[in-house]
Amino acid sequence: MAESASQPHGRLAFLSTILIGCVLILVGQLVRWQVLQRGRLVQAEAEGSQETAIQPRRGTIRDRNGHILALDIFEYEVSAAPKVIADPWEVASKLAPILGSPPQQIYRQISDREATYVQLARRIPWSAGEAIRSLGLSGITLDPRPKRFYPEGELAAQVISFVNEEREAYSGVEGYYDGLLKGLHGSWEGASTIDLSRFTTIRDGCDLVLTIDRTIQYVVERELEDAISRWGAKGGTIIVMDPRSGGILAMASHPSCDLNQYGMKSLALFLNPAVSSQYEPGSVFKIVTMAAGLDAGVITPQSTFQDKGAMGVKGCTIQNPGGHPYGQVTVADVLAHSLNVEAARVSTILGPERFYEYVRRFGFGQATGVDLAGEIPGMLRLPGDGEWSECDLATNSFGQGVAVTPLQMITAVSAVANGGLLMKPHVVEQIIDRGTVTPIQPTVLHRVIAERTAHDLTAMLVEAVEEGMRPAMVKGYKIAGKTGTAQIPDLDSGGYLKDRFIASFVGYAPADNPRFVVLVKINEPKDPSYGGLEVAAPVFSSVARKLFIHLGIPPTEEP
Amino acid sequence: MPHPLILILALLTLASLLHLVQATQINIAVSRIRELEAEKAPIRRENAELSRQIAEWEALPHIMERAREMGLGPMLEVTYLPAPEDLTPSRELTAAPVEQEKLGASLDKITITLSRWGREGLSQFNAWVTNRLPERKEEQLMHRAGETIRQMTNRLQRAK
Numbered sequence: 061m062a063e064s065a066s067q068p069h070g071r072l073a074f075l076s077t078i079l080i081g082c083v084l085i086l087v088g089q090l091v092r093w094q095v096l097q098r099g100r101l102v103q104a105e106a107e108g109s110q111e112t113a114i115q116p117r118r119g120t121i122r123d124r125n126g127h128i129l130a131l132d133i134f135e136y137e138v139s140a141a142p143k144v145i146a147d148p149w150e151v152a153s154k155l156a157p158i159l160g161s162p163p164q165q166i167y168r169q170i171s172d173r174e175a176t177y178v179q180l181a182r183r184i185p186w187s188a189g190e191a192i193r194s195l196g197l198s199g200i201t202l203d204p205r206p207k208r209f210y211p212e213g214e215l216a217a218q219v220i221s222f223v224n225e226e227r228e229a230y231s232g233v234e235g236y237y238d239g240l241l242k243g244l245h246g247s248w249e250g251a252s253t254i255d256l257s258r259f260t261t262i263r264d265g266c267d268l269v270l271t272i273d274r275t276i277q278y279v280v281e282r283e284l285e286d287a288i289s290r291w292g293a294k295g296g297t298i299i300v301m302d303p304r305s306g307g308i309l310a311m312a313s314h315p316s317c318d319l320n321q322y323g324m325k326s327l328a329l330f331l332n333p334a335v336s337s338q339y340e341p342g343s344v345f346k347i348v349t350m351a352a353g354l355d356a357g358v359i360t361p362q363s364t365f366q367d368k369g370a371m372g373v374k375g376c377t378i379q380n381p382g383g384h385p386y387g388q389v390t391v392a393d394v395l396a397h398s399l400n401v402e403a404a405r406v407s408t409i410l411g412p413e414r415f416y417e418y419v420r421r422f423g424f425g426q427a428t429g430v431d432l433a434g435e436i437p438g439m440l441r442l443p444g445d446g447e448w449s450e451c452d453l454a455t456n457s458f459g460q461g462v463a464v465t466p467l468q469m470i471t472a473v474s475a476v477a478n479g480g481l482l483m484k485p486h487v488v489e490q491i492i493d494r495g496t497v498t499p500i501q502p503t504v505l506h507r508v509i510a511e512r513t514a515h516d517l518t519a520m521l522v523e524a525v526e527e528g529m530r531p532a533m534v535k536g537y538k539i540a541g542k543t544g545t546a547q548i549p550d551l552d553s554g555g556y557l558k559d560r561f562i563a564s565f566v567g568y569a570p571a572d573n574p575r576f577v578v579l580v581k582i583n584e585p586k587d588p589s590y591g592g593l594e595v596a597a598p599v600f601s602s603v604a605r606k607l608f609i610h611l612g613i614p615p616t617e618e619p
Numbered sequence: 620m621p622h623p624l625i626l627i628l629a630l631l632t633l634a635s636l637l638h639l640v641q642a643t644q645i646n647i648a649v650s651r652i653r654e655l656e657a658e659k660a661p662i663r664r665e666n667a668e669l670s671r672q673i674a675e676w677e678a679l680p681h682i683m684e685r686a687r688e689m690g691l692g693p694m695l696e697v698t699y700l701p702a703p704e705d706l707t708p709s710r711e712l713t714a715a716p717v718e719q720e721k722l723g724a725s726l727d728k729i730t731i732t733l734s735r736w737g738r739e740g741l742s743q744f745n746a747w748v749t750n751r752l753p754e755r756k757e758e759q760l761m762h763r764a765g766e767t768i769r770q771m772t773n774r775l776q777r778a779k
Contacts, residue, residue, distance in 0.1 A: 072622065075625070079629055079632050083632055083635070086635045117667070120670070128673070131667070131674060132667055187668070211677070213678075246656075278679055608697075609697050615699060
């Protein structure tokens with residue numbers, strides 16, 4: 061034996077036998093699974109090829125200081141397999157206190173031996189689900205279901221908006237950034253497949269940090285609520301913007317509601333009126349007219365007008381509020397006393413081409429491009445449009461016959477506060493993708509007016525506030541701003557609604573180095589004898605006073 | 620030279636074994652990934668629950684309620700106290716670090732100018748002669764700042 065093994069041929073024959081044996085085993089197995097038992101393999105694969113979806117975490121939304129405004133939590137769906145449950149009564153009595161249902165009812169559901177699946181609860185809190193899990197009951201299944209949770213409830217509801225149970229975003233930040241927030245689903249196909257192409261990795265959604273400051277948002281919402289209840293108004297909007305970056309610090313509208321209760325409220329409540337509804341701005345628009353006049357050089361800060369209280373323009377008569385003539389007035393007086401006649405004089409001197417060029421440059425008649433779903437462009441009739449007339453040139457100068465969104469109005473005034481540069485408004489400050497932070501840089505859209513013009517206009521607006529809008533003032537600070545009392549168009553019969561108006565105020569402070577711009581808009585206060593000066597200007601003052609404290613802005617003037 | 624048939628068989632066997640080993644390893648890896656995903660899922664849920672709890676504790680309504688319980692109220696006014704001009708650091712004191720930067724590391728320790736050294740020496744000599752410690756300039760300034768704050772507080776109280 062030892063002799064034969066020492067021979068090369070003998071060793072080769074031995075090795076060949078082993079190799080042939082191995083190959084035969086392999087080939088045999090292949091034939092067995094691929095030919096003889098192919099049917100069984102196909103069936104097994106079909107049984108095990110249910111796709112298991114792995115839900116990604118939807119990104120968290122935080123305010124500028126890191127406070128959570130929206131996040132994903134989990135709830136459980138509880139179901140039972142009656143065929144597997146040995147003692148239905150015992151299971152029912154254990155589940156009853158957790159599910160908050162009578163044990164008899166649960167017993168009836170799980171004692172039906174014919175049923176293969178019974179849903180016991182559609183959604184229960186995570187803690188209740190974990191309590192059931194700890195019981196270790198066989199035949200009871202807990203399926204985790206993600207849910208969007210808004211810890212601040214009503215705060216910034218229309219800015220954030222909501223995600224429903226089907227994980228569909230409605231509007232606001234949730235809607236605009238849905239693609240980034242929702243992430244990518246992962247999935248498994250097959251029970252024991254080695255085909256990696258059937259495995260998709262999960263990718264959690266990006267987190268967002270907003271420019272919204274939770275404290276400012278809260279202050280603004282309370283002030284708005286107080287003003288609406290004080291004046292018996294129908295609604296309103298307040299926006300606070302940083303003019304240097306275009307970042308929105310707060311954006312509140314009333315009525316609003318708790319984001320966690322979206323199912324019980326009308327969807328219309330979640331549309332953001334600050335970007336999705338338009339109004340005639342009224343005298344606030346005189347800021348735009350005067351900016352255009354100053355920048356084009358048709359008026360100077362020293363210009364004076366002889367105001368007669370009324371003026372005819374191509375078949376229509378323009379009157380001051382109350383029809384009073386003011387005699388010789390300066391540009392600051394025009395703003396302080398809100399003289400329609402002199403505003404119309406400036407726009408007619410400018411002419412339609414230059415006037416509307418400035419109006420367009422300020423961003424009216426087009427969407428601002430804010431990162432919120434549902435923005436509308438407003439309405440601006442231009443020469444050449446069928447409905448435009450010479451009269452529009454005069455009325456548009458004091459904000460009549462032009463429809464804007466509150467966001468467009470504050471963005472335009474922010475351009476004046478920012479030395480003439482129009483910034484793109486935005487609500488998202490940072491996008492965080494798995495730890496990588498991408499800051500959203502402020503975007504300068506273009507220069508609207510010269511820096512000198514912005515400076516001169518600011519000085520006039522400060523003078524106007526001190527002269528004619530004292531309720532907007534805050535002791536120790538220079539405020540630049542303008543009131544507006546706008547009529548509401550009657551969409552049914554044309555013309556304007558009687559005794560119904562919108563009171564507004566737009567202002568910024570400190571005027572020499574503006575840190576914030578605030579727009580206050582109160583819809584239809586009950587008493588029509590009060591306007592923007594009485595209704596909106598005090599709200600501005602109150603908001604500004606709190607902003608000075610919150611932002612740590614010291615007074616610039618001796619009290 | 621081995622027989623060609625044996626060579627082919629050997630290669631076939633080797634290839635089959637390699638395939639088998641690789642397939643097994645992939646299968647083990649896939650199964651491990653699934654195990655880890657399964658382990659991760661409850662941790663993710665627990666994490667979400669903890670985040671929810673943190674968010675609820677940090678929510679404004681809760682903070683305000685706690686603040687009310689603690690007897691706190693909203694801040695309605697801030698009084699900014701004007702700082703006395705003397706409180707602004709003297710040029711001599713602030714200039715020293717800038718000079719250090721310019722001169723480099725070798726001169727790091729030279730922070731007192733000759734004139735100041737002389738003044739301090741004289742001051743100490745004076746203290747030795749009069750048998751009392753000299754008040755340092757910073758202490759004097761702090762004393763004056765304290766006086767100003769006291770005056771402002773009194774004025775505020777009178778105003779109330």
